[in-house]
Amino acid sequence: MAPKLVTVLLLFFLVAAVPWAQSSEADNWATSKKFPKKTVTKLQFYFHDTISGKNPSAIRVAQAAGTQKSPTLFGLVMMADDPLTKTADPNSELVGRAQGLYGSAGQQELGLIMAMNYGFTHGIYNGSSVSLLGKNPATHPVREMAIVGGTGLFRFARGYAIAQTHWFDANTGDAIVGYNVTVVH
Numbered sequence: 285m286a287p288k289l290v291t292v293l294l295l296f297f298l299v300a301a302v303p304w305a306q307s308s309e310a311d312n313w314a315t316s317k318k319f320p321k322k323t324v325t326k327l328q329f330y331f332h333d334t335i336s337g338k339n340p341s342a343i344r345v346a347q348a349a350g351t352q353k354s355p356t357l358f359g360l361v362m363m364a365d366d367p368l369t370k371t372a373d374p375n376s377e378l379v380g381r382a383q384g385l386y387g388s389a390g391q392q393e394l395g396l397i398m399a400m401n402y403g404f405t406h407g408i409y410n411g412s413s414v415s416l417l418g419k420n421p422a423t424h425p426v427r428e429m430a431i432v433g434g435t436g437l438f439r440f441a442r443g444y445a446i447a448q449t450h451w452f453d454a455n456t457g458d459a460i461v462g463y464n465v466t467v468v469h
Contacts, residue, residue: 325438327414327465329368329379331447336456341366345385356394361387368402372450372460380404380413386420396420398429402465412436414467416445425449431467443467 348359418429434441
């Protein structure tokens with residue numbers, strides 16, 4: 285009797301699974317395609333972060349109690365809409381804007397956590413963007429952060445950004461940072 289019960293149960297589960305196995309193409313909610321061709325793009329630009337003056341491009345939006353006493357400004361959060369230019373000269377050609385936020389996340393070392401969208405407004409990349417997310421140990425001469433996505437020509441982007449401070453004013457906090465970005469898309 286037991287082998288018959290096993291056979292009946294097995295047939296029941298097989299029959300119950302048939303409607304799922306026979307779904308039509310119209311019922312599919314997800315499809316996959318392979319993209320064998322990939323493009324590697326290298327970008328070079330300068331990020332101008334101005335927190336002083338009449339028209340700052342980055343402003344303080346939050347800070348924790350005790351931030352002012354911290355040598356690393358731990359707990360400070362800034363919102364930015366910084367110009368991106370072809371050269372380090374602030375008057376050079378504008379190629380886009382860096383929009384997003386960064387905050388001081390290190391208690392022992394100045395380590396900024398950055399979540400930025402680099403939107404381009406120049407040439408064939410006009411309307412496209414890359415998204416950067418990562419730790420920026422700002423006092424290091426060279427920093428590497430991840431490119432985690434993109435839009436437009438940079439859809440499905442991944443890659444990395446190398447940042448080097450070109451100029452920094454310790455009194456105001458203003459900075460110009462050179463970026464070399466490599467994107468696979």
